[in-house]
Amino acid sequence: MDDVSQSFSYTARRTTYLTIVCSLGFLFLAESGGVALLVTLLSHNLWLSLAINLSHLALCLFIMKMMLAVLFTRHQLTKTALQLRYGSSLNVQIPYSAILDIQPVRDMQATAQPVSARYDAGKQRITACFSDQGQLLLRCIHPLPLKLGRKEYQVSNLLFNVDQRDTFLAQIALLRATGTAEEPAELEFAPVQKSSPAPTAPGLAGKTQKSALPLQKSAIRLQGLTRTFADFVAVDHVQMTIQEGEIYGFLGSNGAGKTTTIKMLVGLLEPSSGQVWMGEYNVWQDPVAARALIGYVADRALLYERLTGREFLQFLAQIRGLSEELAERRITHLLEMLALSDQAGQLCGSYSFGMKRKLALAAALLHEPRILILDEPLNGLDPRSARYIKDLLLQLAAGGTTILLSTHDLATAEAVCDRVGIFHRGRLLAEGSTSELRQLAGAGAADLETVFLQLIQEQKAEVTA
Incomplete structure (x- = not known):
């Protein structure tokens, strides 16, 4: 020595x-x-x-x-x-x-x-x-x-x-x-293999494309992610890479596997097989370090309804280990930013559905996460609040935050997301920017809604053929 x-x-x-x-x-x-x-x-x-x-x-x-x-x-x-x-x-x-x-x-x-x-x-x-x-x-x-x-x-x-x-x-x-x-x-990440034909619907192999974004570190990586419930396959060998500072949208109908995939990403549901990385951390091998990078808003707000909005955020700040001064500064800023200052002293149980969604978003942003995962973030919001949240997401992404959101709202996905992944029956049918997806769908695909419906119909037709 x-x-x-x-x-x-x-x-x-x-x-x-x-x-x-x-x-x-x-x-x-x-x-x-x-x-x-x-x-x-x-x-x-x-x-x-x-x-x-x-x-x-x-x-x-x-x-x-x-x-x-x-x-x-x-x-x-x-x-x-x-x-x-x-x-x-x-x-x-x-x-x-x-x-x-x-x-x-x-x-x-x-x-x-x-x-x-x-x-x-x-x-x-x-x-x-x-x-x-x-x-x-x-x-x-x-x-x-x-x-x-x-x-x-x-x-x-x-x-x-x-x-x-x-x-x-x-x-x-x-x-x-x-x-x-x-x-x-x-640290350099090992290159992620392109999606293999196995998990892709017949006839759609090769339609999954990566958009030509600048070379960056990957913020989220999925390799062969699968989840089964008895004989039912909810998520089927999903592979994808989401880059730092990117807004990526999960698009699909009810039961397509979006929420199940998100629960595996944030560590709430263990995969049947496959791996998930948040930044440099494997979610299931280094759960504490991986979850420290994440801000998560579930499809329904999970709040302590007997606490006031401010008390709820103060409680989470203590769990996150923020100093009292820093926590108070961030809480005040978030409440003002999300137009909740006037209701901060009211019990969470008295909030409207939209107010609960905004408070859940404030909780997810409290520790300034590198990765923000949102399950139907605009569900239940009035048009003015929805527009404000869209602008906020764009601002966060411009500052380097990686955002993954699931949505049924095709217009939102088209307006906000850099890339979109289309889910159907647990499979990732296609992914790319809206312009790339239009090219994949062929002539007549004027918007994302047309692309989505056409790809779903192609997959259904080839499965039944």
Whole structure:
């Protein structure tokens, strides 16, 4: 290890843990006394009694050592590597050149203050969190062989915590920039394969086209996304890529699979097969990090009706970890922007349907997400509010926000969306800009409605043929 290193603790929140350790220590002491007395009374062999008592005492001391070890280890930053230590179970070095990135997260499932680190084979992840304070997710460029206890595992990411997270991140960024290790190049997504003919309706193969947008990072990626309910296929091998700053519309009739697809995108419904990425995060392998990028408005507003509009937004701001000052500034801005300031003190249960939709949108925008997913966002809005929301979506997209919306409103899709994907019976029949879709539909397709109806009729005719 390098001569110069910086140590970082992770046990600031130790009161509860120490209480448990002290309680167990008292129980072990009482048990040891009881065992010693019992052995002395029942055994007339002095050496046997001594051996049993010493063995029991050694076991108790070993358990106490395991529980206390986690309080005395520290993570260290050296010139070339990050050394992660967690009690007696974890002691690994990760070269800076092997680190893709380190992101602040908060995984409530990793806050049980475990005695030792653990490995999740499904995520290829080592979790070594003493508490939820200062949690960090480290992702490796390639899986690394790391030892946990006496076993070696292939590890793609590590979840750990430090008490001084901001200082830790600043120091490791400096070391990665100035150290001997080269910083990895900016993350590039692997090219997504074009939609295969299998999930495309017969006769429509080759009609799915990508619009000629500038080369950008993908914000949303779907690969082979499928969902079945018993023998019914609700979503059938959907593949698509949505770029950063793009407004993409899901268009289809009732039961086409739009809402089911959206629920899989936001992590509410697990796919039967296939993968979903939000930015660089897999929704089902890194759910906390993926959902932090998303703002979601469901097809019906999900509000706490016994809270006022302002209280509801304040509650969500606390969940998102926003500071009180920042939260109040954003809440005031959103309420004014969506014309809800006068009703902010009223209970959500008293709101009209349109007001509830606007409050749900304010909640989705509160943490300024990179990706906004809207299920029928204009449903129930008056024409003036609908027009304002359309203008707002265009403004957000111009600022770099990626927007995915589902709609029945063909005029809205044509006016707002950069690209449209047409769904029918769980399949993505075609996608592209409105002009590209007109070309696919052939002569006589004057608008998106004509394109939609013609493609649906073609698919129906070829299925029944």
